Amino acid sequence: MFKKFLTIFTLTFSLANVALAEQANPQIVMKTNLGDIKLELYPEKAPITVKNFLDYVDSGFYEGTIFHRTIAGFMIQGGGFTADMHQKDTKEPIQNESNNGLSNLQGTISMARTNYPHSATSQFFINAVNNYRLDGSNRRPGYAVFGKVTDGMDLVVRISRSPTAPKSGHRDVPKQPVIIEKITRFDAPSKPE
Template identity: 45%
Template sequence: MTRFFYALILLCLSQAAFAIDIQPNSVYPRVQLDTSMGLIVVELDRKRAPLTVDNFLTYVVNGHYDNTLFHRVIAGFVVQGGGLNLKQQEKPVDPPIVNESGNGLSNTFGTIAMARSQSAHSATSQFYFNLGENKPLDPSSKRWGYAVFGEVIAGEEVLIAISNVTTEHNRKLNWPDFPIKDVILKKATLLPRK
């Protein structure tokens, strides 16, 4: 990709940041996730992952994550959500963002990162929490990684509880590791600045 393309993306996202209140001047914004199993609070790192944080916060402020499912749960690995409504339907998403996995943040326990397809620059709304030391998800000199953009600062016990739910292969979606009983992200809220 050209420098012009990256500059255009930055310009568009910066304009979007001011069009809605995603605290564009806050380097470490915090988001509270009210789940059916308890509260989780994440602190995001706009300094190292500005595009990813702005993208995530835009979905938060627009209510995209409210009443969505955690649809992939693997104990000791990840808890993933942000893409399905309560009817197990994929929600509409904005265009994919540039992969910021080379930002120095690592897929270690308690971090939040962007889910994507095999294509490096395909992340949209889906995110996951690392439940282990998932260094293979970090970038290397030969491949793109998965972009970490923050960490859990409260509610690790909730994540661990979610990671222990019973899962099965969802035949409707043909997705593995799907919780048998719904684990719901009831509401995501951008917390006021300190």
């Protein structure tokens, strides 16, 4: 009788762990030429944004892009330009999800956009400090937070302090390119090289 109970308990516990694992937030690693940044994404709070970002990740879009705008005491922006400042073609813009209850705190990742609220495509930024002024409100849209750095925040701050110069009509471009070599999911099966 006890053995049967133990078997049922173990099976139930195992199934519960599988269910929790399936509901876990996506984890990604951003490999750069300066080191790795690990992030957790929040699909429950920003479903459109997370799906859009992961579509770009899964397609390999970000490979060879750079952090093309870095400002100390503010943020690092990337995901749209190659090292020669060629802007990559993107998919259609997405709906702004900035009023999702998440704030642009230090270490959060948000979608970059133009002055038009619903213009975000592939570019993102990681907040090097708390940037509450970028949050949305009932009166105005902000910048949609969709995840947070879990490891590598020291690298984010170091990148934000990179010496910069104007390049190809853009300001605040690091003099030494900070290249995103690859972004992958933690749980993604490894591809043969």
